[in-house]
Amino acid sequence: MKLKCGKSSKHKKMESQIYTFSGVALVYLAFLVGAAGCFLPVIPGVVLAAAALVLFKVFVPESPLSWAFVAVAAVLSVLAQLLDFIMTWYGAKKFGATKWGAFGAFVGVAVGIFLPPPMVWIFAAPVLFAFAFEYMGGASARQAAKAGVGTFVGALASSLVKFLLVVMMAFWFTAEIVMAEV
Template sequence: MDILGWALIVLLFAIGMAGAVYPILPGALAIYAAFFVYGFFFSFGEFGIWFWLIQTIIVIVLFIADYAVSAWGVKRFGGSKASIVGSTIGIIIGPFVIPAFGLIIGPFAGAVIGEMIAGSNMEKSLKVGVGSVVGLFTSVVVKVILQLIMIALFVLWLVF
């Protein structure tokens, strides 16, 4: 049972880290779920209130940062609410429409289309599209760092 428990924990950590890049996967929630798997298979005794409080705060920050950083990229490059919505839609459906490159093309195209619908010219719309990709990459970096911190805290909590 120990092997199954650790295999599930590692699998959830891997899904969580993949979710930092691929938005359809649960990301931080998978990592958070791994803590419960550890508790059910081994013991919740190692985790006190501070562990759960810190991890929950990180998850909340991840959710807020994910949207805020992506929106920041669009706004920073002069985008409107329509381009933020378009970019968000693009990041969700892009990977399904164009599996290999949809993660980048989706938010870019969504932001460009959203900005065009808002009445901007092609030059500004393309600039906003670039901003959506910058926001996406920045968001991925933030998510990877925070999720690695979650995993590192888990390990440190078990060791110390």
């Protein structure tokens, strides 16, 4: 009588499925946290979602997730980070800020990331800096306040776009996984 050592192919397949399922569950958890992170500045939402996709593909290489999708998600995450600066600046300009107010908004985003608690300062610092720079540049308090409001609108719009990017990644990820099973 010969004894078999090692795992059967049935057990290996089941282990692979459990591993894949665990990876999928962790990616969805990252999507949920990433979606919240689009509005909570402590968490880099889109970057977290893209990083989860990269890690999933690396650790579950036999998954149906394509490297093209992972690359697009990574590029979008970098662009989303730039979007914070651009949309905050654009919001200030759209509401009548001069170069001083727009520069203040830009500086405010950069400074707000590092001030505790970041949840407050990521939105407040650009508004305050836009107001202060606009006012120091010679604008009336009313015009400076308008520039500050535009900064807030731009930052909020940026958060919404980043949230939509995470949702898009989640749907695309789901489509790639489900279509492979069909």
